[in-house]
Amino acid sequence: MNQNVATSAPFLVFTDLDGSLMEHDSYSMEAAKPALAELARRGVTPIFASSKTAVEIIAVQRASAITAPFICENGAAVYDSSGKILTAFGLPRASWLDAVHQLRERLSLRFTGFSDWPAERIAELTGLSEGDAGRARSREFTEPMIWQDTQANFQLFQSEIQKLSLTTLEGGRFISIQSQFDKGYAMKWWQARHNQPRPFLVALGDGPNDVSLLAAADAAVVIKSGKSDQLDPQGPATVIRTSIPGPAGWNDGIRQILNLLDSQQLLIY
Template identity: 35%
Template structure:
């Protein structure tokens, strides 16, 4: 490896349905690949719609506290070692935009801020304690669209007029004032200067991140509609796993580390 590179490989990964099992929220099946990544001196950047407090717990449990994380769909960053939420000014402003929406459109969107902890637990499948962390938002608002398709178009048009973006993830429509996982990814690549970058994901909000990496991995998720064929798949710069979730994650990373002669 050339001395110009700070680390040999930097992995950016979505969590739900990718590194973490969609139903059980367990990442143990990816353990061998995570160990191999650590052994070769690589880095892991978690990139999710989850909040800082949620990701901090996962990052700590998996032993990657020395690396930052991309939180709330790219709307914010969680610094290495940081456990807190951060300034919630953007979230308050975002809720203000929602409250000023035409009533018929506003009623069609039920955000986490409109739900109790028990309701967030019910729609996410999270335990009550984890659902409480999911409500501690600083940058973005995920929610369920309960209106009609024509109303959704009007709602998205209203949001765009307020400079609010709406992105579809694995389960929710997430609103923010911009910044994507790929935007944050570019900043972190400049900081860590890796020899090779990898991105893994399963949902539409992961596509830009997959396309920005040297190697993109679409992780199979039988619980959602598969992503359409992406540019780069014809050259195998973007690949798809056969196994779902952390099993597929594990297989893809172990194979790539072999190809790069990092294990």
């Protein structure tokens, strides 16, 4: 599966990682291997679009022998297959994190995030090894946090951070503080780099931070999760919902997409 994405590929596959291609708790891809092998046979390598940091994704790619461009931190930046940044859409976290902490103190809000925690605490919350937790802590554009205050104060917080050109985005485990970007915009940016006709886009995800990715695709696979019932991507002509979570659901979703393609029920223009 050590292949680069070819610009001549008939379609591109963009996928979330945690809870989608990877098990939510163990981070295993084992159950998705049959679909990954079939995609590789067809010359298609999945492009990761994750809330993970760039250094986390590079580590995942090395461990899985999947070499491709990727989208990190909920769409904040796009990297090429060598790990070189191509473009960034997000405001650097270093430019606004102090202001968010000052806001927390001024309004006496109760929330804590990655910048408050050592790697050991992140490992405890995520099930990652301490090494992987250290890579997860290396945020450039986002601040994942746990909200511990009231809903009314959360609305107040959202209103205040808008003045800093920031917003919040819910993920599988955490709420992300970030500027205005998303996975879907980053995916369309990558698609626009290809010559006409533009490649057909397949996207897979399981959580609220995947909605933009799914909505911007031509065919979307909503992978079953505790939050997947909330997802209603508007835009794709084809939306598949799996009855199985995690990489087993990912495997099933890709199988259904390929069956539709092979039977010419999912046309690539």
